[in-house]
Structure formats: C-alpha cells, structure tokens
Amino acid sequence: MAPATNAAEASSTGGSGRRHHGNRHGRSEQARLAVLRVADGLLVEKGFAGVTMEGIAARAGVAKQTIYRWWKSKTDVLMDAFLQDATEDLTAPDFGDIALDLRDYLRRLAWFLSESDPGAVFKALIAQAQHDPVFAQDFRSRYLDGQRRRDRLPLERAVDRGQLPPDLDMAAETDQLVGPLYYRVLVTDEPIGHEFTDGLVDAFLRRHKLTARTKS
C-alpha cells in the first residue's frame, strides 16, 4: 500500500521529526494533506464518480472518521483541494491598458477552465452546485465571489485610469466578457483559442469605442 510512502513524503515537509499520527496535539496536517492530494488524484484519474469517501480513506491511509471530522462531504473535500490549488492564480496583470489586461486575463482564464487540472475540479464543483443549493452557496462564498472580484479588476482599473466611464455596469460587462468562456467550457465543449478570447476583447472595445493600443 502506497500510503506508507505518501505519509512519509507528507511528513518530510514538516521540517524536523514532528510526526504525529494520532496524538493530543490537534489536527494531523499529514492526514489533511494526504486527503486533499488523494481526492484530487482520484478525480483526475477516475472521474467524479470514482471519488468516494471510502476510496479517499483507503488510498490516503486515513480513517473515514477523520475525513468526516473535518469535511462534510466528498465535494467539500474537493472544494478544499481546489481552493488550495487554485486561489490567486487568476489575477489579471496590470499592463496599464485595458485591452492588454483583458487580452491576457481571458487567455489565462480560458486555459485554466479548459486545460488545467484545477479546471477539471472546478467543473466538477460547478456540476455539484447544480444539484445541491447548499453546496452552491458555499462554493460561491468561498470561491466564486472572489473570482468575480478578480474578473472585475481590469475594468475597475480602467475606470480609475479614465479609460472607461465610472457609471459602467460592471456586472453586466464582466458577464459579457467571461460568460462566453464558461458557456463554451460547460455547455458546448468547443475549444477556446486565442482568436475567441481576443474576439471578446475586441467586441468589448468596439462597443465602448476604444481601440487597442497594441495587437498580439
């Protein structure tokens, strides 16, 4: 069984010989990391249906009770794993120009959603959110709200710079920029190339009568 080795690796990150297996010193970091890593791995390897509490417990060398003590469902585990991996990855750069900022950001968002491993987890979580309103609420407050704030950043900076009018409907504009990406990823499964994301930016510029300073 792999867990022995995995556990060893996990504990080696804790500097000195501080291994606690079951003890009176609070939660086992080792167990927590093993669970998250295994959950991620199972999702990528066997798909959503292949992620089970029993499967995670067995492969992580962890007791089921330990998982239930700290997470309330397998989707909660996956969300934790996702948050650990994904947070702060998707912040738009500041090139000082709305066109450049958006172009870069949408490309990276597209890649994240359609190509990356965390993107696969994201899709699984969004799927779960369709089935479970409580989970949906949780997912929004723990990830999506923050993501929406990051989505809006380039526009806010452009308003600050005076490139865009201050009375812009931020929510609607953001939805028009990122909505088509999510639509392709979640619904049509068509590939998203640079021409598609760049096209979104161009459309945005055109309807606000702006022009791109540079072209890629």
Add this chain to the structure above:
Amino acid sequence: MAPATNAAEASSTGGSGRRHHGNRHGRSEQARLAVLRVADGLLVEKGFAGVTMEGIAARAGVAKQTIYRWWKSKTDVLMDAFLQDATEDLTAPDFGDIALDLRDYLRRLAWFLSESDPGAVFKALIAQAQHDPVFAQDFRSRYLDGQRRRDRLPLERAVDRGQLPPDLDMAAETDQLVGPLYYRVLVTDEPIGHEFTDGLVDAFLRRHKLTARTKS
C-alpha cells in the same frame, strides 16, 4: 439510446386508426410515459439526488427491469423526459427585425433556463455532462446541437435581410449573446431580468453599429 424516443415518436405519430390497443407486444407506451413523467416530477420535487431508478420504478408502478430495458441510466431517463418537454419550445420568433427578435428570444431563453421546470432538468443534465463525457456527447447530439442552431436563427435571418454582414462569425456572436445567460444560470446564480437580456442585445447592436427600431 435514441431508439427510446424514436419508438415513442413512431407510435405517437401513428395518427389514424392503426394504433395497437393495450400495446402489448412491443413496448408499453403507458410504462414509457409513466417513467418520464415520474422522473421529471421527482427531479423537481426532490432534486437530482432524489431521482433514483428504484424511486422512479416504484412511483411509476413499473418494474426496474423495464426501465433498464429502455434507458441506460437515470440521466438517460431525464434526458428523454427533457427532450419530450423541451424540444421546439425555444425557437426565436420572426418579427422582421434583429433587435426585436433577439430581445424576445433572449428573454424567453432566460426564463426557460432559470424559471421553468424543463430548465431545472436542463441544469441537471448539464451537470451530469461535466462528469460523464459519453453522456455529454449524447446530450450534445440529441439536444445542444439543435439548440445552437436555433440560437443562430435570428442572426441568420438578419444576414438574409441585409441587416448584418454575411461574413459575421456566427458562433462567436451567438456565444456572446447566450453565453452570459448560461453563465449566470450555471455559475453565479444571479437573477436574470429583462434589463440584463436587453442589455446584451443593446451591446450587440452597438458593436455592430445598429439601432433598435422599437423599445419594449
């Protein structure tokens, strides 16, 4: 699993006196309809997790084996139920004007997705499609491809009329119109009012330098 629907259509379209009576020999239309009706009802009433093969069988007064004989999973049942309810409901009207057509169509699409019962089933199916690529493929070929064709209709008519240039990137334009709706429905769960759908149409018109003839 197309045969299920085909058989149903075949037998239901058999307009005149040809219909066989108790419908023994061959599939039981009664059982088929009961299953679809019950599946739909369970989804709306108890959510996706509340839809089980056993539950459908019990409530529909049907043997489990009968369900498995004609559908390969509960999502396959739900898809059939969805197709029976939803097909052809979402065809854009033809008012002779792109602005009017789009305004009406997006409002109805928004209502369908966020308010209607079939819309709830649609969300469940899209969720399942995230988890199961085979199902996703099936769903696309049996519903989404047709829906995309319907989405494009208003634009195609406008091109025919000369309101829009013939070299328009249909796919990209459609995605920008409907993508934000799906995004709100599937991801952010924000309410979609007329101001939002109308705003999408206005943005479309602005970036193509058109003006709305009328306002609703």
Add this chain to the structure above:
Amino acid sequence: MAPATNAAEASSTGGSGRRHHGNRHGRSEQARLAVLRVADGLLVEKGFAGVTMEGIAARAGVAKQTIYRWWKSKTDVLMDAFLQDATEDLTAPDFGDIALDLRDYLRRLAWFLSESDPGAVFKALIAQAQHDPVFAQDFRSRYLDGQRRRDRLPLERAVDRGQLPPDLDMAAETDQLVGPLYYRVLVTDEPIGHEFTDGLVDAFLRRHKLTARTKS
C-alpha cells in the same frame, strides 16, 4: 400434473414422424422432448441451481409459455424427465432365490443412486421434496410408491416360495435393506461397494436364519 406424461404418451403412440409445430390437435412432441432433454442436460451440466425455466426455454428453442402450459415448475419438468428415463429400470430379477435376487437388486439400486445420471436427478428431486410438501406428495405417488413396490418384490416372491414366513413385516424389512443405501447416498456420501450391499443381504439372511446358496 400427470396429464403431461399421459398426453405425451398418447401422442407418441401416433406412429410415424408426424411432426407438428403449432396446430389444432394437441401438443408438440418435438417441444416436449426438447424440454425434457435440455432439463436433464442442464442439471447434469450445471447443477440444480443451473436449471431455470428461462434457461430451458432458451436452450430448447421453446417459448417459456409452452413450458408453463404443460408443467407447473422446473422440478415438475425434472420429474417428468426422470420418469421418462428411470421407470422400470429397477425391477429385481428372479433367480428363484432370495439371496441371489437381493444381492443383484441392491447392487443395481446402489449403482443407480450413486452413479447414474438419473440417480443425480433423483437426488435433486428428493432434495426438492424436503422443501415442498406438495411436490413431495406428487413425487411419491408418481415414483416412490412404485419403487417401493419393486423393492418389495424379491421378498414377496420368497414368501410365495416358502423361503420366508408369510407374516413378515414387509415394510420394515425393505427399509432395512434399502434404507442404508439411501442413507449413504443422501447423507454421508460414502461410496457404496459390493461388500456393503452384500453385507446388507448377509445380515438379512442371518437374522432370518437363511444361508446363501451361492456366493458371487
């Protein structure tokens, strides 16, 4: 379910190769024989649990309904198959001497029970009789009673000859002769050699103060 056999016999007397598949005048001999043959074969090949109505129907190329029309259960089919094969096989010879008669008969009975294919079917039927009193009654009246009469024949002939007293308790004596055979076959599964059956005869002779005329 006696009619099954009777009908079969009646129709089998109809001379030449008059095969009818489905017709106005009674049952298909072809189907009847196929069912019995297949039932026997399945029992020998896959054991009792491997004999199913569906299995018989499929392998015999017969509709389930046809089986149910003529037999009331799979054990009823097996009983018919058994009766067809086994009846009249086990009649004691008449060598004119009780010792010789018994010796030969018990050997053949032992072989029948423990070695022959019909013996295997017999064991399955006796087993079923433990579980189902109605079947047990049927089996007794259709086979066991006759068999008991055949068991008693050598003793009756000996009484007629004057070798044994006329007030002999036939039932008890027969049970002591054949009971140990059935016991070994059904309960202990120990092999039954000639020394065992001959020993039973010797014990019989000894307690009735007879001596064997010949020895084999």
Add this chain to the structure above:
Amino acid sequence: MAPATNAAEASSTGGSGRRHHGNRHGRSEQARLAVLRVADGLLVEKGFAGVTMEGIAARAGVAKQTIYRWWKSKTDVLMDAFLQDATEDLTAPDFGDIALDLRDYLRRLAWFLSESDPGAVFKALIAQAQHDPVFAQDFRSRYLDGQRRRDRLPLERAVDRGQLPPDLDMAAETDQLVGPLYYRVLVTDEPIGHEFTDGLVDAFLRRHKLTARTKS
C-alpha cells in the same frame, strides 16, 4: 465458514483480560444471535423458500451486508443456527447394555429427525447438500462426522464391555441401524413409531445372537 461461529465463541468466552486484537471492537454478538434466531424462525414458519437474505435482514433488524460479512449464503446461516441448537443433543445414554442404549438412542434420533424443529432444519440442510457439493462437504465436516461418531458410541461401548466382538464392521452396522430412519424421514415420509425403531434394535440383536435383557 467455520470462522463465523468460532469467532463468535471466542469473543463470548473471552472472559479475562486477553482481548482479541485482530478485530478492533469485533463483531456484534447481538446481530449474530438475531440472525440465527430469525433464520430458524423463518424456516419453521414459512419453509425453506421463505428464508431469504432480505427477509432475515429485515426481521432481524440487521443490514444485509452484515449477514454477507459473516455468512456466505442463507444455507450457511441455517447451518450455523442448526449447529447452535442441535449439537450434543443426540448423545446415546449409557445404561450399561447395548439393547437399552440402542433402543433409547434410536427413539430419540427418530424424534429429532421427524418431530423437532432442528430436525426440520436438518432436512433443509441435507436437501441443500444434494444441490451443492461444496456445502455438502462443509456440512459433513461441521456436523455429520460428529454425528456419526455419536451414532457409533453405543456399539463401541458394547465392544468394550465384551457384548460385541471387536472385529465388528462399525460403519456397516451403524448404517443398518440409522439408515432406515433417515430413509423414512427423507424419502418415504412414513411415520416412525417405537415399534419401528425397536424392530431395528431387535433385528440387530438377532443377527448378532444377543437377547434383550428388558423389553419396553
């Protein structure tokens, strides 16, 4: 499946401090007893076909999985129930005389087989043994072998006493004594009165030229 019973016994007899290590907290004695009691009850009440895993589980308030964890089939459960009830009940008394010992023992064996509840279970198990060689082997090693040893006891004691010659063929003699009982119980279903069992003893005495000291 011997471990089931053994484990249970081990845990119930594990009085002092030496607790078992293999099972963290081990099997539920309560569940085990409920299953055995219910299985017995169902057999007596509804016959063999009325004993189902689902029925046992439901009536015993136990999960099906719990039954499958410890027993491999319903007949395995019944065997366990039978062994719990029946073992050691059928030991011949020692009156110091072969005639008395046998007379008493055969009467009690007859009663056990034909009248008692465990006797009904025994018949069901013997029936199953006809259908399933693996089960048959198991049943023999867990019950029948011991029973055969008990059958032989009166004869062995008589040999020790000098009432019978030491070169007696124990197996054959035992089969002649008990075989007719099993035959009547399993095959002919004729009632077994004292006159029948006593007759078996008398025949035994006669062929060994012994006389009964007392008569009942």
Add this chain to the structure above:
DNA sequence: GACTAAACGAGACGGTACGTCACGTCTTAGC
C-alpha cells in the same frame, strides 16, 4: 378455399431477491 382454433416462438411486463457498493455513524485501542 376460406375460416377457425389450438399451440407455437417470441418477448415485454410487474415483481422478488440477489449480491455489491458507498454512505454516514459508531465503538475500540494505540500513541
């Protein structure tokens, strides 16, 4: 020669039970 009636093959149907899987709760022993 058309018609009728019995038996046929086929196979869908409502069911029961099977044996398996994962759930979430729980108890116990070790560190």
Add this chain to the structure above:
DNA sequence: GCTAAGACGTGACGTACCGTCTCGTTTAGTC
C-alpha cells in the same frame, strides 16, 4: 484528543428469473 481500523444500519445499484400476458404465425380440421 486525535488517530487508524473497521463493524454497523441504510439504501440504491444493476442482474437474474419468476410467472403472466399479449402478439403474430403456423397448421390441421371444418364448413
């Protein structure tokens, strides 16, 4: 006090047969 281990009740899974019920065909015999 947290851990690994794992038994437990619950409930759904997908499968195998059960016995019943039309279907549409085949085939004698009757009119």
